[in-house]
Amino acid sequence: MKGESIVGSKNKKYGTGTAAGKLETWKEIESRKDVEYQKDIDNMRFTVRNDYAFKKLFGRTENIIILQEFLSVVLELDKEELEDIVIENPVVGNYYADEKQGILDIKLTLPNGQKVNIEMQNLWEPHYEKRTYFYWASRYLEKFKPGKAYKYLARCVSIHILGEEFPLTEELHSIYRVMNVKTFQPFSDDLEFHFLDLTKLKPKQDDSELEQWLKFIETNDKAVREELGRRNAVMQYANEVMNQFYADRQERLNYEAAVRYESNRATLWEAGVDKGILIGEKRGEKRGLQRGEQQGRRSEKIETARNMKADGMPISAIIKYTGLTAEQIAEL
Numbered sequence: 055m056k057g058e059s060i061v062g063s064k065n066k067k068y069g070t071g072t073a074a075g076k077l078e079t080w081k082e083i084e085s086r087k088d089v090e091y092q093k094d095i096d097n098m099r100f101t102v103r104n105d106y107a108f109k110k111l112f113g114r115t116e117n118i119i120i121l122q123e124f125l126s127v128v129l130e131l132d133k134e135e136l137e138d139i140v141i142e143n144p145v146v147g148n149y150y151a152d153e154k155q156g157i158l159d160i161k162l163t164l165p166n167g168q169k170v171n172i173e174m175q176n177l178w179e180p181h182y183e184k185r186t187y188f189y190w191a192s193r194y195l196e197k198f199k200p201g202k203a204y205k206y207l208a209r210c211v212s213i214h215i216l217g218e219e220f221p222l223t224e225e226l227h228s229i230y231r232v233m234n235v236k237t238f239q240p241f242s243d244d245l246e247f248h249f250l251d252l253t254k255l256k257p258k259q260d261d262s263e264l265e266q267w268l269k270f271i272e273t274n275d276k277a278v279r280e281e282l283g284r285r286n287a288v289m290q291y292a293n294e295v296m297n298q299f300y301a302d303r304q305e306r307l308n309y310e311a312a313v314r315y316e317s318n319r320a321t322l323w324e325a326g327v328d329k330g331i332l333i334g335e336k337r338g339e340k341r342g343l344q345r346g347e348q349q350g351r352r353s354e355k356i357e358t359a360r361n362m363k364a365d366g367m368p369i370s371a372i373i374k375y376t377g378l379t380a381e382q383i384a385e386l
Contacts, residue, residue: 100300101274103217103252106312108174108271110299113145113160117295121162123288125170127264128213128227128248138165159189169193169210174271176217176316186212186247194244213248215271220251227251227264360386 102108112121122136142161162170171193179185194210220228230247233240252272255265263286270282270289276297283290299305355376362372363386372383 098300099274099276100296100309102271102296103174103176103274104309104312105174105176105316106308107296107299108215109145109160110305111292111295112172113141113143115141115144117292119288120292120295121160124267125162127267128250129170129211135166136164139163161193167208169196169208171210171212172215173213174215174217178216178218178221186214190245190247207244209244209246211246211248213250215250215252215268217252217272219253220249223249224254225251226254226268356382356386359383 100107102111111117112124118139118141121141122133122139125131125136125139126133140163142163143159160172162172164170171189173189175182190210190212193212194207198207222228228247228249228251230249231240232242232245250264250268252268255268255272258265261269266282266286266289270279270292273279279289279293279296283293300309355378359372359376359378359382362376363383369380369383372378373380376383
């Protein structure tokens with residue numbers, strides 16, 4: 055019908071036209087949108103390094119098998135030792151259980167009572183070493199009540215996965231303990247720090263199981279995760295979890311919010327550094343000007359004293375008008 059509107063069509067066709075001029079039904083439109091949406095998802099690049107994604111993958115009780123596999127590789131423990139592991143602050147829904155308390159780590163307790171902290175850290179901050187000690191100490195003393203014997207303090211291990219270079223060593227995996235500096239005799243095994251530096255990953259075919267897991271965390275390439283998944287059944291499951299996670303609109307919004315948060319932190323840190331440099335330069339300039347003025351005034355006094363001395367003025371008068379000492383005047 056000439057001039058007939060889309061809404062009034064007898065065939066009840068709605069929406070936009072195709073290249074051939076045929077009108078699509080709502081069902082066809084929704085189907086096409088789903089296909090386009092899935093293509094967008096497939097083309098998007100996302101990474102487990104994202105703080106929110108990391109916790110959703112490793113910090114949920116539903117994914118405990120992923121956490122157990124990763125820990126067994128990092129800590130070199132048998133998987134049987136990790137069967138009854140407890141996540142003390144699991145991710146619940148779209149929020150972190152301890153979010154209000156500002157706790158960012160994944161906190162675990164092993165069947166033997168040992169405590170483990172896992173942290174994904176993309177920004178190497180000033181005094182990170184002291185921060186590491188502080189977090190470890192807080193965790194070490196957690197739930198230790200006054201009056202209890204010290205023997206009830208449990209071993210505490212901190213695992214730090216770093217997206218920026220760990221400046222203290224060239225190793226991919228660094229382990230720190232307390233020991234005698236001469237004999238290397240351990241003082242106690244209660245304290246142990248692990249630093250896993252993602253920037254030190256190197257492309258190679260014969261990578262270890264630990265390197266595979268770190269590549270899985272570091273990459274933002276879906277194809278890389280799929281390839282790693284073909285080599286490890288648990289990693290394949292982890293990849294499926296990540297794909298389902300990122301296909302969810304709300305989860306993607308949370309992921310993007312975490313990206314913005316990290317960018318804001320990095321920006322504020324860099325702004326603080328720039329401001330510190332600027333303040334330092336200004337203070338340096340000010341000190342330079344002050345030093346120059348002082349030197350200028352001193353030169354002027356010396357020249358005045360020299361002229362007064364040449365004119366035969368008494369030393370007492372020269373001291374009075376220049377402020378120089380008798381010894382300084384005698385040297386002129």
